[in-house]
Amino acid sequence: MFRQPSPAVPVRSRHIGGPGRRILPGMVVLCLGLAACSSNDGGGASPGGSGTARSGGTLTVAVASKPLCLDPQNNSSNGNTAISRQLVSSLTDQDPATGKIMPWLASKFEASASATEFTFTLRAGATFSDGEPVDAAAVKANFDTIVKLGAVDAVAASYLSGYQGTTVVDSHTAKVTFSRPNAQFLQATSTAALGLLSPASLARTPDDRCQGRGLAGAGPFVLKDTVQGQEIRLTRRTDYAWGSPVWKHQGAAYLDGIDYKVVPESGVRVGSLLSSQVDAVIGIDARDEQRLASGSATELSRPVPGVTYNLTANTQRPLLADASVRKALTKGIDRATIVRTLLTDRYHPATSILTSSTPSYANLSADLAYDPSAARALLDAGGWQAGGDGIRTKDGKRLTLSLIYPGVDTASRNVLQLVQSQLNAIGVDAQLNGLPLNQLAPDQEAGRYDLLWFGLTRADPDVLSTVFSTTAKNRAHLPAGNPLDTLLAKQSETIDAAERTALVEQAQRQIVQQAYAIPVYEQAQSVAFTGRVLGVALDGSAQPAFFDAWLAN
Template sequence: MPGHSPYRLLRAAATALPLLLLAACASAGGAGAGDAGPPRPGGTLRLGLSSNPDCLDPQQVSTNAALNVGRQLVDSLTDQDPKTGAITPWLADKWTVNADSTSFTFHLKPGATFSDGTPVDASAVKTSFDGIKALGAKALLGASYLATYRSSTVVDPATVRIDFTAPSAQFLQATSTMSLGVLAPAAYRKTAEQRCQGEGLLGSGPFVFTSFKPNQEVVLAKRTGYHWGSPLWAHQGEAYLDKVDYKIVPEPGVRTGSLASGQLDAITDVQPVDEPQFAAGGGFTEPVRPNPGIVFDLHANVTRGVLADVKVRQAVSKGIDRPEVTNTVLTKNYKPATSILGSATPLYTDLSKELAYDPAGAEALLQADGWIPGADGIRVKNGQRLSASVIFSAVFNQNQSVLELIQQQLRKIGFDLQIQLHTNAETTQLQQSGNYDFLWYNVTRADPDILRQQFSTKTGNRSKLAPGNPLDAVLDRQSSTVDPAARKPAAEQAQRLIVEQAYAIPVFELTQVLALGPNAHGVGFEASSRLQLFDAWVSAA
């Protein structure tokens, strides 16, 4: 997570292009243009990425560009159904979890091998998990999933037990992610830096690494003989594509133009400013999927200035018109936030009533709290202006425009929101030091435990809450069992506490928006809204 989240690394651009005649939006999941008949094997998918994947090792990376590459190279112990959130078999065909979710035993399928021919056995899994833990902070996502990792034990060649020092229900979902994807033992003979560049990057996935030219392209090739894919995929056996050629094209308008001219078959990260070009006709499709996890939000440091007052934070939440944000700055592909978690997150709770736009209620709260309108319309109390700053970086093309609209909305209730743009590195430093009023960010993960990682005083504690607060206990409860029925009440209570106390103020759900040319088909999303290319194929021009 560069800074704090695995969201996209984009450059702001709005290049004017001739109107493209493209087809209406396709549904989330696998998609392709028109009725091209049955899938055909062979060919190369030329896929435009929005940023350079600085590190190809899926155990180390966190940006979307890198994850969209790494997901194709490694298999995981489990998979997660994008529709239901259920954890399903993959490399492991069954598993058991002890009563307090501190010990997980996985029974591996026979026959899977790494691209160097060595078996995917219990010893390899142990080496891989020990290797992720040894990466420390370099395993930006994996380190959080393995925060209380104790050890892995080889029970027998096909059985591995993974133990934790504290309840870790989230680990089962984490085993479905590419961040805990399994690498061959030989991969750890290379340094972390070498693996980032593709050296020794030996997975058991349906594609293998071929070449990496930084800021230009990454090329993957089909893994011959592959036959142990996830049962969730549309077909079994080898991938259809012979190659995936990722082209790094940072400028959104250039990506769109390259797709229109046939230089690319598909592109990621279609920006809201470019979406009107995908209007009608031409045989193009636009697969979309909302990101699960924490939505884009104003995360309050409750120890700072006016934000120490819960009534002020609640008034800010009431003063934000979320549908206006998505309708004005974004597009219909983006949803107003209805909880701190995105609607695609397992155990999400709909809190849309609590997040309804209510400027009159906001003004009444502030008036009763002693905040009186000043000469310039900004409220004051005991000589203090009702003002707070928000720090952000340009990781999403529309961030500044969204915050500027929120700034206008909040002025109407007498709140002065100061917008402060920083680099990713600066934002990371400020976040880690706690030197912020509001932090603007999102975090993608298809499990409600992402709330514990960001809000618990034992982990991220971005709100700077005092230990022993009610939210801590609820977050601990949801992390103590893998049973969804038992987790759901605690996960719901956590969402309610965060929204009602306005520890963070949700605004909108990030959405992955792709565009496929007429020859690209079957490009899909896995549960974390990363690309799944096993079922992708290309038709003849």
């Protein structure tokens, strides 16, 4: 039978500030990038503390931005997923300590030897928050709808590449069939992107679902309301009884609810935590970690699997259609200095387009070595001559590139300002354009950029297909049928783990050596919380999990 590779994840849990500052010892694990310490239980939970877990209370969490879309099937933002993950359950789950795919809404699952048929037996009694049953017909409705909405969100749809349909064998058995082998599908069923929604929710418009109108999942929390885009309030499902075996307890969540407050500035988020105005913070800029050390807080971090933070080149733009320009950018960025100067030891310089612990990662650090002399030589050979202000020109055109990034992300802005300085030193004028999220998304889709700054989380190498395949996001705007397309298609259909790894390595080399994307650093997800918060965890995709969280007083 086809078997899915099993990545595992290191987690760092540390108490910061006050007497007895401690780092919990780590496990040596296989997969998710970035050396870090692991919690003793291996599952990414916060340090224990005394007493027995108790129910009650509302957890207040500060987040960086208002989610553009609360529908987990129709977004690709980690910030959105941090909230929407609480609303949905998935057919499977991925153990964060071992990477093993575990039953969840499906009590068991089977894959055919060819990885073209996947049969899920659903556990009895699970329901969506609108009362509809989680049955085989609902599974079919979800997958059929995701495929139809492919043009709206190619992330979830890319997980169903080659989808032929779902057969309702009986009310508790669904068989999903693909026209070709789909090596990544089991892992995909553990993600929030394939989290199940009720059939009534699926009948809503994409905008309704994004705004949370009629959004009914089978998760442990339910959307209560939103407040002028500044707060998102969730409440506990008291009848929830189908939790993942990865979690520490069964039944309903301990918390009465979760109140997410939008606090754009990292420094203000951390200040709110230290003054106990909020209980937890998701996303901490490196510059604010020292402030945490002065207070009594606990920080939990996990390396983020998937595509590194990078500058993806729009190869259809005139200046970046020239491979020598793209390659010069790769050689002109000093990744080690960026990490050493602006980040912390939770982050690593990129050594490939995949993070260093994503399954099938290949170490391409030699191709990403900082070499400004070689960068200048490439530009010289391409006919780009240095102007009076140091910026190169060719045929009367300046080597000026537009670089777009999320304007709310101050950590990225700091990194990109240093990248801008480094590129300026080789004669490239990178114009930084921090966009509001509601503008960034359409500009991404329309290709209104020379360089796009982003990373994408997923604990499977098929994340490369999502970003670079011409049938998915195609952020590099490559032509259909290009050699990378062929490699990505082959790896997604290859069952043998060794053969698939070899294909993924070739794909990484092509992306890096052709400079379709310029990797910069590996991201880490972190959440910090006050001493009254216990039982927080980070899941296999490095998203905060609050099912086992409880408040000590």
